[in-house]
Amino acid sequence: MDELTIKDIAKKCGVGISTVSRAINNHPDISPETRQMVMDVIKETGFIPNNSARNLKRTDAKCIAVLIKGITNPFFSSAIQIFETQVQKKKYAMVIQHVDAYENELDVALQLVKEKRLRGIIFLGGAYQHDPEQIAKLKVPFVFCTIGTVQDTGKKVYSNISVDDRVESRKMIDYLLDLGHKRIAIITEGTEAESVGHLRLEGYKDALKARGIEIDENLIYEVKDREDPYSMQNGYALTKKLLASGVDFTAVFAIADFIAVGVCRALHEAGKRIPQDVSVAGYDGLAIGEFCIPQLTTIRQPMEAMAEKTAQLLLDVIAGKCKHEYISFPAELVERESTGKPRNQE
DSSP states (O other): OOOOOHHHHHHHHTSOHHHHHHHHTTOSSSOHHHHHHHHHHHHHHTOOOOOHHHHTTTSOSSEEEEEEEOTTOGGGHHHHHHHHHHHHHTTOEEEEEEEOTTSOHHHHHHHHHHHSOEEEEEEESOOSOOOHHHHHHOOSOEEEESSOOOOOOSSOSSEEEEEOHHHHHHHHHHHHHHHTOOOEEEEEEOTTSOSHHHHHHHHHHHHHHHTTOOOOGGGEEEEOOSSOSSOHHHHHHHHHHHHHHTOOOSEEEESSHHHHHHHHHHHHHTTOOTTTTOEEEOSBOOTHHHHSSSOOBEEEOOHHHHHHHHHHHHHHHHTTSOOOOEEEEOOEEEOOTTOOOOGGGO
16 A cells, blocks of 8 residues: 555645645644544554655754663763764764653654665664564565564564573573572563563563472562653662561562662662661662662673674665665673672571
């Protein structure tokens, strides 16, 4: 099916093209009833208004967009700086677009392509699975960065740069199990999200199953905050709930370092010593982990290396120098002060 145009919308509505344009742009010279009718048809058909003409002079033809899901996450800060440096070296402009936690980033990208003359897109964070039909609609080269591993289907129409979050999460749980912990709580993103949070939860389960340890749903706490799931506040609030539940646990694995910081605060307020009473482990390798008291044990992702490769790969694909790739980087388990043997193992 050919892409809908403003002319098609006008025909469906029984009005002129200029009327549709006024409705889209919220022009005062149109009745509220007519505008509502036009907008209803646009919504029903899934038509995306093309604002390229309006933006032609304002937008550089050589423009790379970076769509960030989790813009408040400091984990992405160094990546954004690297993208900007690499993009500017090739004389491209860079547009940064925030994507809400549970918003479909491909919907945002398709709208952005309509509005700006993009040459490429970097998705920083987000879901690891997408509708193939939506992906096919995106006609510019793009790279997913830090969304987790994706299945190799043979024909690659985009690139993916990540660590294997499921494997790396299992590595952390194996480490805690080796210390003697069997009652390990996890604070994770909601399971309905097809994100790295879900992959890290699966890694947690994989490690327990491999040791013959039954998974206790009372030790799994899911963040319900749809605005900013990877926050210190959520780690704090869910740990308070965990403590109030009375369930027995000797360690907490937080799927992000920021969440882990909130975990530590809640444990401290409850009079729990870390790691003497409860061990705490995080994921990402943020600098804040080095300055916590105690310092945070974590999985460190090679963010700078992944960002460098992401920018280089996208620019090379745009230039026709290479084809798309799926690349998985190894992460590192960094053992610090926040983990130790459980009291009964000392």
